[in-house]
Amino acid sequence: MKIASLETFANPFVCFVRVTSDSGAAGWGQTSTYNADITAAIFHRQVAPWALGQDALRIDALISRVEEREHKFPGSYRCRALAGLDTALWDLRGKLEGKPVVELLGGKPKRLRAYASSMKRDITPEQEAARFLKLRDTHGFDAFKWRVGAECGHDVDEWPGRTEAIVPLVARALGAGVAKLVDANSGFSPPRAIEVGRLLEAEGVGHYEEPCPYWKLEETKRVADALAIDVTGGEQDFDLATWARMIEMRAVDIVQPDVMYMGGITRTLEVARMAAAAGMPCTPHSANRSLVTLCTMHLLGAIPNAGKYLELSIEGADYYPWEAGLFLEDPYRVENGQVTIPSEPGWGVEVNPDWLRAAAHQRSG
Secondary structure: OEEEEEEEEEOOOOEEEEEEEOOOOEEEEEOOOOOHHHHHHHHHHHHHHHHOOOEOOOHHHHHHHHHHHOOOOOOHHHHHHHHHHHHHHHHHHHHHHOOEHHHHOOOOOOEEEEEEEOOOOOOOHHHHHHHHHHHHHHHOOOEEEEEOOOOOOOOOOOOOOHHHHHHHHHHHHHOOOOEEEEEOOOOOOHHHHHHHHHHHHHOOOOEEEOOOOOOOHHHHHHHHHHOOOEEEEOOOOOOHHHHHHHHHHOOOOEEOOOHHHHOOHHHHHHHHHHHHHOOOOEOOOOOOOOHHHHHHHHHHOOOOOEOOOEEEEOOOOOOOHHHOOOEOOOOOOOEOOEEEOOOOOEOOOOEOHHHHHHOEEEEEO
16 A cells, blocks of 8 residues: 655644545644644655655654655654654554554553643742642542743743742642642753752652753753652653663653654654663653644553653643644543543544644645
């Protein structure tokens, strides 16, 4: 079965990809979000030409083919574009076999514990605690993540004293029996990161994400070695050599690849396998409610070293207005703090035709 055409439907935030075979069968995927219109252009220039006419069912070989043909462009955008091809091919295969992707990967549909992930820093500690408690009472969440420091902040907080205020206030409001996670988004130097980490330990926070600039693995390792809690990271990383080094040196305790930043399921599985061989859990990054979180759900249902929970963004239209109307039905319904991996073929979701009609369309065939 050969790939006959590849189409993108894009706006600046989201780019869906449709692959159609010479039999007429089709599958849907997505490139990485943000600057997605740029990624769509790269998709048609540097991914589609190597995929057209190739066997649609040999996904691993096809991903390797694109990487080899584009070896002079090994950067982030190539991987962001490659994700569109990879995820569309997995959806196509699932529909052809009548199976959800999770089964193609060796797992099965099930319920996953989700942590409610806050993206906000322009929020007071009191406001953050209040909305977490509302989510706990309304949807049954028993795991939450909030932000400390400032993004790439060089030890300067979002506003003076915010980190020291929000950690104890939110942690104590949530109380015992609730998993507590924080994300520093590359905000601290090692001494400051360790200082904040001691505060987290004292308040029962168990997950400390990206404490130092993510590209400075030695700094992150200093923090991981100094603290008893889990130091996590890797969401920005797409280069497999960097991943191998990160895991070998144990710069983090838990790996967090992003399916779309990595270039799709195929390359993310390589990271998960490397981590599994080293005895490390994999809790992927999935910080918005586009297709990335659904792909991550299928992945978590299959890998043996899946982490404790799925990241599920709690931000709505006020923060991510571009998320509105992506799918005909919401695949992220939360019951008792859990989401369900779809059992329908492929990803188990249908892209909204109205959204597609409003997007910029391009076809390679």
